[in-house]
Amino acid sequence: MSNWLTNAFSTSIGKKLLMAFTGLCFIGFLAVHLIGNLTIYGGKELFLSYVEHLHALGALVTVAEFGLVFLALVHIVMGLTLFLQNLKARPVRYEVKKAAGGRTIGSSTMPYTGILILLFIIFHLVKFRFVDKTPVDVNDFTILAATFSQIGWVLFYIVAVIIVAIHVSHGLWSGFQTLGLSHSKYMPFIMALSVVFAIIVGIGFGFIPIYASIIA
Numbered sequence: 001m002s003n004w005l006t007n008a009f010s011t012s013i014g015k016k017l018l019m020a021f022t023g024l025c026f027i028g029f030l031a032v033h034l035i036g037n038l039t040i041y042g043g044k045e046l047f048l049s050y051v052e053h054l055h056a057l058g059a060l061v062t063v064a065e066f067g068l069v070f071l072a073l074v075h076i077v078m079g080l081t082l083f084l085q086n087l088k089a090r091p092v093r094y095e096v097k098k099a100a101g102g103r104t105i106g107s108s109t110m111p112y113t114g115i116l117i118l119l120f121i122i123f124h125l126v127k128f129r130f131v132d133k134t135p136v137d138v139n140d141f142t143i144l145a146a147t148f149s150q151i152g153w154v155l156f157y158i159v160a161v162i163i164v165a166i167h168v169s170h171g172l173w174s175g176f177q178t179l180g181l182s183h184s185k186y187m188p189f190i191m192a193l194s195v196v197f198a199i200i201v202g203i204g205f206g207f208i209p210i211y212a213s214i215i216a
Helices: 002-010 012-042 044-055 059-089 110-129 140-147 151-178 187-215
Strands: none
Touching: 012 044, 012 059, 012 151, 012 187, 044 140, 059 110, 110 140, 110 151, 140 187, 151 187
């Protein structure tokens, strides 16, 4: 077991496998979280009912949230380590960057968007999860409505979810490829699915603050 952990954290292959696994876990969480958050379109009562059922899980929710932060930390640390290793191995950048070989905005900005996403996750938890909700007139819906009644917060969240969408547009198919769950015959479909999922994430989460600002 210790040898496996050592290899996982010390070799490039191990780091890539950890990145792929933690990244796919994060993508799975995004899908579930988006489905839950879409209840806001059903009105205040439906949204609060969803939140109440979620909070009824008690400590499991807190464990899941800290687990998400941990997975994000592992993912980003592994990614930054590989990024710095690649820079060290090739300190002189190519004079002309080509888009060949599947290079996209998502793939070329992964280290930077990853850091921004981690900061956003921490901020999001502090802003919406770890707040005082003891007053009778304060709940998740009122916090959401109050936050997005300000245009600055609406724009902030839209930019944040766009960054998340860009990140997962590369991360989804890359994760499958790294874990050996891809095939040349199906890879074009997986890559297209990654783009579609990224668009769903961007639009799905991006319209929530807009909608909340309207009903606030």
